[in-house]
Amino acid sequence: MDNPFKKRATEYVAEPSTLLPLVSHTPLLEFFSLDGVELLEKLSIVVGTPGCGKTTIARVIEFDSLATLARDPVEINKELAVALTQLSILKDGTPSLLAYRLPMTTNFRSIWDLPYSESIRATLLRAYVQSKAVLGWFRQLETVEELDIEQIEIVTGSDSESARQVLKADSPSDFREYARRIELAVFKVITALVAPSEQDLAEIINESYDVFEYIERFRVRNWIVGTPGEYVDLLPMAIVDDAHELHPLQFAQLRDWLKRRNIYIGRWVMCRPDVVSPEDYRDAMAKEVMEDGEQRPGTAGGRDYILRLMQPSNRSAKRFLVVARDISSRYLNGINELSRRSIKTLPNILDHNNVSLAASQLEQLRKSVVEFQQESRLSKTVIDSLRARIPETTQPDEALAALRILLRREWNRTPQLGLLDDDPTDEPLTGDRTISPALLEGARLQLFHEFGRPYYFGMDKLAEASNNNIEQFIRLSGSLIDELIVRVVRNRKPELSAKLQHDVLRKLSLKIMDEWDFPYHALVKDLLAGMAKRCLDRTLLPNAPLDHGANAIGIPQEEMDKVLARSERLTRVLHFAFAYKALVFVPQYKCKGRVWCLLEIGAIPSIAYGLTLRRGGFIEDTLSGLQSLLKE
Template structure:
């Protein structure tokens, strides 16, 4: 049985219409909204962790996707997506305005760096290889949608006569063939068992530059495929767009050279450079995370970011915004599963939000009651005082979590009660010292976390917890949800009720988190794993303290901001370890956090470590620490 949630990467969905039916319009709108037209005019450096949606957006703006969306038979489910793309002028008058092609960086591009040639020659080969593949990709996009080259005209800019003649741009077919000859020549050089020396390469393979990006302005389509689903005899000029995906696969110097070339203002081709944070300078990435604005990178003289190019971080910055995206994606995926569709199931939330089986069994509940009674007796609290404290717990709380919250209040009241030893042997405290405010939701959350560890009461269940466990990362959400949907499908096949008990959800999510952490495969992953464990152990000890001093508990440590600034400026080993921890959501970077008249830099555990170690998914609870203590947590860093 096909579970679309298990196809975590959109590249695995080969049918374009199926892919589009699963794409939410919300992240697309979020991506385009702030900069709008600049994203098509300037080089846009799109930076994001795996699974954040980079490739999905790249596929959506490809010509094949835009054309499919414009067809009259396009699914109504894509109407919002069409509206967003039309609003940002990727679709105009019901037709694509962009001829986009996504080009993933293969090993052949990286291999150019290893050729025994001068750096200038290697850069020329890289540029020519990328441009020739882009031209071939654009024509392939037209081919796939049935656009005949007989009805396509190459549009060049002013003063392009030489390039026009050299590249045979008078006819679309000859323009394509010339690009194919360039691509083939470079491919033979790169894949040679023994690369030719530079002079032989120039004489026998390639001795000409190939630069079309600076003069190419568009592809005029004079006639669209004649069918009931598409307009005909419509004269449209498509703006070429190249999306260089997985640019982090290049050598760092290649990446910088490519970026500096693509930022050329004269280019009429829209260009996006998509990469993981690994290849971006650690300092710039942290600044972008902290301010969501662009800091100065080590650029070439005369280059100014935001003037020459845009750095775009792929992240939905608030839980509320991501919740909208996750809910929409879940509905689309659920709707595509026949077993659910036949039963009229279109929403994941009610299948997960089942609380009836979450409370402690009667025998276990009595154990908790006995512990609370003993604690009250040891504290010399009268029944009246205990009842007064219990009245502060919200009435809608479940019985076991209400009792666990009462235990927390007893511990807190005990800590605030002075000179209890001065009471007589038969005297009990009747009046609380603390105020009589109702306990807030964080105390109840802390009670639930304590019950999870003490009695294995399920904690990670329900749609809200699933979304919180996703770190605002679409792939992580789909992966975690896929684990739950697998279990739901199994129940449906056995003709059982289509819902998942809290215990089953909890076990599945924790297991998936532990496996994902075991699969971490990025630089310093073992060091990051050890650091995460040290932080988690400290946070767990704080969380399980009887008085729950941080309410829901801790899942972060705080380092004084000035100390953190100092270590990050050094760009040493610890700074690099933290960079990869931030880049892959093992830790979250929260600078400038003000608390207790101090400014802290928080290192929050990512959602997966929180699941794996049984910590709250609420944010804000942290343990005060120091740079020296942080260094002691990192293997090989020393005290």
């Protein structure tokens, strides 16, 4: 039985008609939410780790996908069609974009190794990108069966008469043929056993092939609208995928060229964080965590380009939970054996409400609470008052663990009594309000570390463990679905126990960390190990001072700004830790009358080290304390 959760969507399916039903509309709306239509008008550098969904979004807005969806939106994916209409990518049921995804293959990188001057190599790169984009646009248009190439009009700027003649833009057939000739000429140079001399490159170098600077749109007449003389305008868009495969200087050349304001087509450059400067990356992260009502740096009109992160830090777990449920339902529908058993949603499989300690462990916990009650010499009235703060619906083991925390807090605040002192007070010093959900969460975490009680289970935990990363959610879910499939094959009840979920997620988290191979990953692991030990020690204190526990180190913002402004080892280590979600960057966090920069341990290492997945619990430190965690 095949498990689609174990494969990336863009690898699992190639045809738009098969891919589109699996795509959730929510991430697309999230992606466009901050910068909106500017993402289609300016150079947008889309940055994300492998599997974060960059290519999936690119595939969705490619013309063949839009045309497929427009033909039958209700049957294929109604929610996605509505979302694309809201974004004006579909207008009146018709695509408004002519997007083509251009992967940076080894041929593009090979241009850098040619024995020419830097300016000539840059010219070859631009010619190759533009010619392949033009050919890609025409291939996309050819996917529409009823569309004739002679119906296409290439619209250029009003002051580009000479350019139209050079580019042969008056005839779509000649326009494409000219692009094919340029592409072939560059390809021959790249693949030649002996590179031709610079003098032999005159055909390419002397004829400036600058399609992007002159073309504005494709106009398709008598298509879809059906009325003679009517037309549909399509905005050409080039999506340069895997741009990190280029040489760093090539990447910089590509970026500086595409950000020119006289280029009117849409253009995205999609890459991993490795090729983006730490300063730009942190600025983008800081932008993501600002409140919606504030002016965001980089969004004002006229900016040269937009740096867009695929995994912003400010998305709430509740919002991602909606995405996770939608995606899981779409993937589960593709597993026939599970569909036949009416298994259509993950929450029904994962959520458990009656997880409890074994009888012997519960008795051990009860004895420890009773013993401390006696040692603390707190009055029965105070103890009863503390017990009354715990909701009656709380499970017995959680209630005992929460009471133990309350007793410790009360004892810490109560002046110690001498042998001849009067009876203790009957009024609790810690208040009488009902305990918070965060304290109960901390009690569960302490039960996990003390008795091995399952903690990482259920749909909510799975969503939190995904760090707002769709691919990470699919990978974590895939391991759980593997276990479910095994049970179904063996004719056992199709559900996963809390302990099984907990064990699977912890084992997979350790495996993922072992597989890390990004730059500075060894130093990142050293940093995480030191941070996690301190966070765990604070979490397991008997009085749970941070309620649900700690999973972050807080450095004063002004101190962190100083180190990030310098180029040194810690800056590079933090850059790759942020980029690959080993750490989450939370700047400008206001607490206790100060502004902090939180370095929050990512979800995968948090599970591996047994920490909370909730945000907010942090340990105050200084920069020197953080640097001490790095080995020489």
